[in-house]
Amino acid sequence: xxxxxxxxxxxxxxxxxxxxxxxxxxxxxxxxxxxxxxxxxxxxxxxxxxxxxxxxxxxxxxxxxxxxxxxxxxxxxxxxxxxxxxxxxxxxxxxxxxxxxxxxxxxxxxxxxxxxxxxxxxxxxxxxxxxxxxxxxxxxxxxxxxxxxxxxxxxxxxxxxxxxxxxxxxxxxxxxxxxxxxxxxxxxxxxxxxxxxxxxxxxxxxxxxxxxxxxxxxxxxxxxxxxxxxxxx
Amino acid sequence: xxxxxxxxxxxxxxxxxxxxxxxxxxxxxxxxxxxxxxxxxxxxxxxxxxxxxxxxxxxxxxxxxxxxxxxxxxxxxxxxxxxxxxxx
Numbered sequence: 001x002x003x004x005x006x007x008x009x010x011x012x013x014x015x016x017x018x019x020x021x022x023x024x025x026x027x028x029x030x031x032x033x034x035x036x037x038x039x040x041x042x043x044x045x046x047x048x049x050x051x052x053x054x055x056x057x058x059x060x061x062x063x064x065x066x067x068x069x070x071x072x073x074x075x076x077x078x079x080x081x082x083x084x085x086x087x088x089x090x091x092x093x094x095x096x097x098x099x100x101x102x103x104x105x106x107x108x109x110x111x112x113x114x115x116x117x118x119x120x121x122x123x124x125x126x127x128x129x130x131x132x133x134x135x136x137x138x139x140x141x142x143x144x145x146x147x148x149x150x151x152x153x154x155x156x157x158x159x160x161x162x163x164x165x166x167x168x169x170x171x172x173x174x175x176x177x178x179x180x181x182x183x184x185x186x187x188x189x190x191x192x193x194x195x196x197x198x199x200x201x202x203x204x205x206x207x208x209x210x211x212x213x214x215x216x217x218x219x220x221x222x223x224x225x226x227x228x229x230x231x232x233x
Numbered sequence: 234x235x236x237x238x239x240x241x242x243x244x245x246x247x248x249x250x251x252x253x254x255x256x257x258x259x260x261x262x263x264x265x266x267x268x269x270x271x272x273x274x275x276x277x278x279x280x281x282x283x284x285x286x287x288x289x290x291x292x293x294x295x296x297x298x299x300x301x302x303x304x305x306x307x308x309x310x311x312x313x314x315x316x317x318x319x320x321x
């Protein structure tokens with residue numbers, strides 16, 4: 001019975017009602033904590049920027065910028081889109097927010113479907129808008145009819161992209177945190193540090209992988225949506 | 234009486250959900266990992282790149298059982314079908 005009470009405390013979010021809509025207060029607070037961490041990190045990084053002997057933070061950021069920026073450039077060759085900064089921001093935000101829940105006393109903002117759905121809708125609007133801009137509105141509708149009897153499947157395919165994107169990230173992080181709190185509550189303290197530590201390390205890995213998958217899929221969806229078959233002479 | 238049927242059916246459904254999704258994920262992960270090992274055996278210098286692609290593939294595959302687990306936990310602890318039978 002106590003287990004169910006503790007489970008409920010971990011699963012439900014305290015809400016605050018502003019103007020008739022319920023907001024999850026703790027998710028908003030955690031998102032702001034992540035933003036504050038990123039801003040402080042950015043200012044520290046900028047004040048320590050060096051060319052010859054980079055600091056550790058500068059090394060990590062350079063690694064991320066080069067790698068994700070390179071991937072984005074490669075996927076969107078010659079399409080004049082400059083999604084590099086968006087992809088890097090998305091990756092760094094998701095990385096820090098996935099890690100935040102592993103610090104005792106904090107919870108990730110991504111353990112709420114609202115956060116991941118918002119980011120997935122961002123991706124949806126992004127690739128739909130770029131697709132319409134590249135192909136024209138008629139062209140966008142025409143690509144849904146590429147195999148005419150399968151028009152509903154084509155529409156579902158377009159809609160399934162943000163839905164699966166949001167669910168993948170949400171459930172990975174949420175179930176990870178849920179299992180961590182279950183380990184802490186159900187296993188006696190004198191031994192719970194062992195599976196707790198193992199699961200935290202695994203959650204670090206999963207957090208990194210899922211942040212990267214979200215970013216790579218965003219860039220890939222935009223790349224798929226903006227490819228135009230050119231007639232080869 | 235209906236409550237017992239709904240609860241029993243939910244538990245059975247949860248079992249199927251976890252079992253089948255774990256089966257599918259296991260087979261998928263195994264295929265991806267075996268191809269990676271095969272590719273590394275052919276060209277050992279590509280080990281880093283292939284390992285990286287394997288990790289991405291496993292990230293995709295493992296998403297589905299975890300989605301299943303999340304929905305299953307939702308069904309067990311906050312069953313939406315129970316409100317339908319008490320509503321009648």
